[in-house]
Amino acid sequence: MDSNCHFPHLSSGNKFSTEEFIGQLKRQLAQAYAEKFLETVRGKCFEKCITKPGSSLGRGESSCIWRCVERYIEATGIIVLRNSLREFLMAV
Amino acid sequence: MDPSSLNSAELQRLISQEKERAVVNEMVAKLTSACWDKCITGTPGSKFSSSESSCLSNCAQRYMDMSIIIMKRFQSTQ
Numbered sequence: 001m002d003s004n005c006h007f008p009h010l011s012s013g014n015k016f017s018t019e020e021f022i023g024q025l026k027r028q029l030a031q032a033y034a035e036k037f038l039e040t041v042r043g044k045c046f047e048k049c050i051t052k053p054g055s056s057l058g059r060g061e062s063s064c065i066w067r068c069v070e071r072y073i074e075a076t077g078i079i080v081l082r083n084s085l086r087e088f089l090m091a092v
Numbered sequence: 093m094d095p096s097s098l099n100s101a102e103l104q105r106l107i108s109q110e111k112e113r114a115v116v117n118e119m120v121a122k123l124t125s126a127c128w129d130k131c132i133t134g135t136p137g138s139k140f141s142s143s144e145s146s147c148l149s150n151c152a153q154r155y156m157d158m159s160i161i162i163m164k165r166f167q168s169t170q
Binding site: 018021022025026029033036037040044045048049064067068070071072074075076078079080081082 | 110148
């Protein structure tokens, strides 16, 4: 994780709750996953849709990007579905 | 609120659970990226063709098969 990830801090005095800690941990992890996912999608869709960068984003390029994002999300779903990963992710 | 809960077994269990989830997430991300590259060769359409979706599905499963073989091979050389 990068420097944006800091350790959960005590919210009040020295009282500390397991719930708080885990809550912050989950939030920070979720954020890290989302950022990583976006970075991947940017890379893939740039490669697929912006073949010849022009002076502005064409309508064809825009709709390609839109479809690309949808397909990549769908692809992720297929990968998860076709694995016991799905059961695991449902269980936790 | 229990100040000693930082060292509790419960906390360790929850952290361990999040670690596992992180590993799975990482794997899904890598797999999706690799299989996308292998299976989606043209411009993304408004839906996957049947060959694209079966390729993605197969890709994930073959990757798992491969992982098992690699593990076995690796273990047999220990």
